[in-house]
Amino acid sequence: MDIEQMKKDLGGGNVFPIGEENVAFAKYFTGECYLNMLTTERVPVGLVTFAPKTINAYHVHHKGGQILMVTGGRGWYQEEGKPARELKAGDVVNIPPEVKHWHGAAKDSWFQHLAVEVPAEGASNEWLEFLPEEEYNKLP
Template identity: 85%
Template sequence: MQEERMKQELGGGAVFPIGEENRAFAPYFTGECYLNRLTTQGVSIGNVTFAPGTINAYHIHHKGGQILLVTGGRGWYQEEGKPARELHPGDVVNIPPEVKHWHGAARDSWFQHLAVEIPAEGASNEWLEFLAPEEYDKLP
């Protein structure tokens, strides 16, 4: 079963089911991605699973920001104009509002994180362009 294989590759941190294929946001991802909304009450938390080589487009969280809690695999986070940061289980990324960034899986690894949306009045997400493929290819 594919989910069991993914969990094995993600390691012990893959404690939540991967959820359904993330079709609603598919235009903003370069490949296969799954979303399991754990809660939408008070604070929205989603378990996001990226197939190897899948990243999301640059985007901005207006007003509220986001926190990523890495639970499995190996991935990347990058703010525009800064070096990419390699991510591993246990890493925490605090993304302030209005910061243009992308995140996703390393080329050779499944990647999973909990995405915590910081509530704020009038909060929204703005999806932008993708990282240039040649820039992603430079990452180890």
């Protein structure tokens, strides 16, 4: 991990520690990723930090959906069949239930967001395939 580059990309300092390397979900990410679960009570909220070029696989949040609040760096969010949306600090993405999507870092920047799991009875998360690398490489 390049700490100095990470601090520069994420805006200097972090309000929350980046947490531990996200080994439990590593198979769903293309590279280096860190997770700090800020709370698991009532409304789960995690701080997710992606190294440059790291994205997660397509996934679907069944029943509850997800909210992303970007805290630093530059990244991407894309729903299947729609254009990718560039994300930067201060952006918020409300992801409805049952929407297939992926998100992660730009090629040249660390990326960090708060991930809020919207509570719902019977909510679950389904991990799917990765965005093809050639599609990711077309992003600016």
